[in-house]
Amino acid sequence: GTAGAGSGTTRTVAVTLADMRIRPARIEVAAGTALRLKVTNTDAQRHDLKVEDGPATPMLAQGDTRVLDLGQVTENREAWCTLPGHKAAGMTMNIVVKDEKDDTATDSSGHDGHTPAADDAGLDLSADFSTGWQSRDADLAPAPGGTVHRVELHAAHTTVEVAPGVKQQMWTFGGIAPGPTLRGKVGDVFEVTLVNDDHGMGHGIDFHVGSLAPDQPMRTLDPGERLVYRFRAEKAGAWLYHCSTKPMLQHMGNGMYGAIVIDPPGLAKVDHEYVLVSSELYLGKPGSTAQVTKMRQNTPDAWAFNGIANQYAQQPLKMKPGERARFWVVAAGPSDGIAFHVVGTVFDTVYKEGAYLLKPNQPGGAQVLDLAPAQGGFVETTFPEAGHYPFVDHDMRHAEAGAHGMVEVSK
Ligand SMILES: [Cu+2]
Known part of the structure; x- marks a missing residue:
């Protein structure tokens, strides 16, 4: 109903069930509207829809549609999928009765004042990213030639779509976020110029691969300051770098981290090399009490590979059958590590914190690269045949909330 909606008006709303969500998640109607829901399950698994104090669909298989006639709606109603756990996973919908006179929703269910993003209902990670959105390139280029690498890094605020439709400073x-991945060989020198372009606050940088007194190179730069941080990479590994300014929980929790890869000597040739930096995502105004409370309580809004929740689920990494890949993984935290797993594959090579735990000529295989916060390493595997191979943080709370991507293997 549009103008004049209300008593006597009939309205039909298309509702879809998929990906542990009911869409739309909220329907606003004028009091007295006769509401009909045309419910379609587009998911591979079965769902139903039950309306509070009202009708329910039978269990719907993929593609099934039923119409629910709610009659005239005069009070707010909730609706949900009745399968065990599905409501808790996010399959809920609110029907909210609007007062025609002042055009405000009268919401007696206590949901007013909450934004869905920061709510316990969680993000809708299967929603679409904005038009023109591109995933962060996960391909890791070979180390550039030469033995001295000069890099300029600017500390600055920016607004990013960190999850489908969700922008965050x-x-x-x-x-x-993460910052650019740097790469070199054992013995290479890195000359990093850090420039603080942030008008509001100080920042610094800490390269874990560097072996030096932190006092000068890791000091906090005031806005407008710059410094040159020079170190020789004496040891191989997948290393973290991060902001060194206190409170580091906030500087890292808001995106100030990155990876630097130092190749071990004799690194085998593979068809694809990827870098995946895992992290938590905390939505809300950076540095606000609400956001920092979530950081302290370790209750992120989402988890991410390369800074954006679910990005490689929507734009998969692409390979061909029989190809071999190396995944460099760094756990940026700030508080969670990772249990990196690729569904449908077995790792024949595992390199963690400076040493091979497994090499291809051994009888054993590995399923997970486990990294504590700030640790790094790589795994290698071959993708045997065409298909879709999800990669996840096998802590399922993290996988469910964004630490989840896809390798698409096709000819
Ligand atoms: Cu900082």
């Missing part, structure tokens, strides 16, 4: 190195 991030504190970054180089305008992206």
Whole structure:
């Protein structure tokens, strides 16, 4: 109903069930509207829809549609899928009765004042990203030639779509979170110029691969300051770098981290190399009490590979059958590590914190690369045949909330 909606008006709303969500999640109607819901299950698994104090569909298989006639709606109603756990996973919908006179929703269910993003209902990670959105390139280029690498990193705020349709101000190195991945060989020298372009606050940088007194290179730069941080990478590994300014929980929790890869000597040739930096995502105004409370309680809004929840589920990494891949993984935290797993594959090579735990000529295989916060390593595997191979943080709370991507293997 549009103008004049209300008593005597009939309205039909298309509702879909999929991906542990009911869409739309909220329907507003004028009091007295006769409401009909045309419910379609588009999911691979079965769902139903039950309306509070009202009708329910039977269990719907994929593609099934039923119409629910609610009659005239005069009070707010909730609706949900009745399968065990599905409501808790996010399959709920609110029907909210609007008062025609002042055009405000009268919501007696206690949901007013909450934004869905920060709510316990969680993000809708299967929603669409904005038009033109591109995933962060996960391909890791070979180390550039030469033995001295000069890099300039600017500390600056930027706004990023960190989950489908969700924009968040991030504190970054180089305008992206994670910052750019640096790469070199054992013995290479890195000369990093850090420039603080943040008008509001100080930042610094800490390269875990560097072996030096932190006092000068890791000091906090005031806005507008710059410094040159020079170190020789003496040891191989997948290393974290991060902001060194206190409170580090906030500087890292808002995006100030990145990876630096130092190749071990004799690194085998593979068809694809990827870098995946895992992290938590905390939505809300950076540094606000509400956001920092979530950081302290370790209750992130989502988890992410390369800064954006679910990005490689929507834009998969692409390979061909029989190809071999190396995944460099760094756990940026700030508080959670990772149990990195690729569904449908077995790792024949595991390198963690400076040493091979497994090499291809051994009889054993591995399923997970486990990294504590700030640790790094890589795994290798071959993708045997065409298909879709999800990669996840096998802590399922994290996988369910964004630490989840896809390798698409096709000819
Ligand atoms: Cu910082």
